[in-house]
Amino acid sequence: MNVTVNGTADNEDVDYFVVEAKKGDRITAEVEGIRLGITLFDVYVAIMSAARFELSASDDNALVWQDGVASIIAPEDGKYIIQVRESSYAGNGSCLYRVHVGSFPRPMGVLPAGGRPGETLPVKFLADITGERVETITLPAAAQGNFGLFAKDDKGIAPSQNPFRLSDLPNVIEQEPNETHDNAVKFTGPTALNGVIGAPGDNDNYRFAARKGEVYDIRVHARSIRSSLDPVLTISAAGGGAIAANDDSAGPDSYIRFGVPNDGEYVINVRDHLGNGGAAFTYRVELAPIKPALILATAEFVQYVQPTVSIPKGNRYALLLSAARYDFGGPLTLRGENLPPGVTIETPGMAANSTVMPVIFHATPEAANSGRLAEIIGSLNDPAQPNMKVEGRVEQPIVMVRGQNQIPFWTEHTNRRRSS
Numbered sequence: 001m002n003v004t005v006n007g008t009a010d011n012e013d014v015d016y017f018v019v020e021a022k023k024g025d026r027i028t029a030e031v032e033g034i035r036l037g038i039t040l041f042d043v044y045v046a047i048m049s050a051a052r053f054e055l056s057a058s059d060d061n062a063l064v065w066q067d068g069v070a071s072i073i074a075p076e077d078g079k080y081i082i083q084v085r086e087s088s089y090a091g092n093g094s095c096l097y098r099v100h101v102g103s104f105p106r107p108m109g110v111l112p113a114g115g116r117p118g119e120t121l122p123v124k125f126l127a128d129i130t131g132e133r134v135e136t137i138t139l140p141a142a143a144q145g146n147f148g149l150f151a152k153d154d155k156g157i158a159p160s161q162n163p164f165r166l167s168d169l170p171n172v173i174e175q176e177p178n179e180t181h182d183n184a185v186k187f188t189g190p191t192a193l194n195g196v197i198g199a200p201g202d203n204d205n206y207r208f209a210a211r212k213g214e215v216y217d218i219r220v221h222a223r224s225i226r227s228s229l230d231p232v233l234t235i236s237a238a239g240g241g242a243i244a245a246n247d248d249s250a251g252p253d254s255y256i257r258f259g260v261p262n263d264g265e266y267v268i269n270v271r272d273h274l275g276n277g278g279a280a281f282t283y284r285v286e287l288a289p290i291k292p293a294l295i296l297a298t299a300e301f302v303q304y305v306q307p308t309v310s311i312p313k314g315n316r317y318a319l320l321l322s323a324a325r326y327d328f329g330g331p332l333t334l335r336g337e338n339l340p341p342g343v344t345i346e347t348p349g350m351a352a353n354s355t356v357m358p359v360i361f362h363a364t365p366e367a368a369n370s371g372r373l374a375e376i377i378g379s380l381n382d383p384a385q386p387n388m389k390v391e392g393r394v395e396q397p398i399v400m401v402r403g404q405n406q407i408p409f410w411t412e413h414t415n416r417r418r419s420s
């Protein structure tokens, strides 16, 4: 117990590991396959009794993608068998896995699933095999991508995180019952609504006042925070019928840009697409005014090969950057940050009607060999919009595993960190 086993799921291969446990012990086996980013691989994990009866099995789970988590409370003292294999026995020598086996907590969701940077707040870890547990958490001072909480208790620490959003929106937590417009949870202004579709058929209503002409982006985070929920979002006039609805605009998650038609009260409803529910069906609806955004990206030189920048000493290197402007327009300027010593960038800037621009990196003949996680930052530079501030950075998704037809299957988004 409480070890990580490294193995390979070969073709027609099944691996077994035996642990000893006492009656009442929690045994969890969480396996990492696709998440190791090595190859396209669908791993399966199960916990069996000594007599080979399957007690818990997991092929895929929203929290861990197509990896698996099996969990039991040992029904008696004795040996328990962990089984790991490729889900259709079709592995190969590249199908490396790591299976974490132990008595650690493995909650499948958190409530709320987000908070403000720097805030201290109680968080409920949900859907562990032993139930739920509340812990007081202090969040990092600054927003960061890929943030999550690692559940801990006196038995250990979860091997992977529960995703947790950092945003400046104040939290509202649902109160049941909230199935009607009359008992809907009331809130005001930009808010994050946090709840759980806690049982099959559950649906949650939130009610707020808005004025004609206001425009909100309303985004349901569910799969994006690795919840089991496939959300459906509906907006109604309070006491009236639906005005707008969305199922899957953001992957399985839902998104609506809501232009308020009249002064009045409105109701936001969240439910599961198939009417399913359970403790792992958490969600977080972020309702905020529209915010302009700029995202820069690099174009591929060679198909399926991610561009990197190598600048010869005393020479230069050109990169094409593309810009996506959201909810604003205008010309952009670019600057480099954290470039290696002796490196400068040269760019004409991007005209208002242009979305691609070259950036030339120069290195002086004296520049030392070095490398950096440098940043290229774009900003709106428009004398006609002096009060509008928009800044954006290059986002380069890292494709770890490609599937059929080279389609990205597993992609990582990392934060750049300053190397010095």
Ligand SMILES: [Ca+2]
Residues within 6 Å of the ligand: 042, 043, 044, 058, 059, 060, 066, 067, 068, 087
């Ligand atoms: Ca699987």
Ligand SMILES: [Ca+2]
Residues within 6 Å of the ligand: 174, 176, 195, 196, 197, 198, 202, 203, 204
């Ligand atoms: Ca609920």
Ligand SMILES: [Ca+2]
Residues within 6 Å of the ligand: 176, 177, 178, 179, 202, 203, 204, 205
């Ligand atoms: Ca409800």
Ligand SMILES: [Ca+2]
Residues within 6 Å of the ligand: 230, 231, 232, 246, 247, 248, 251, 252, 253, 254, 273
């Ligand atoms: Ca959906």
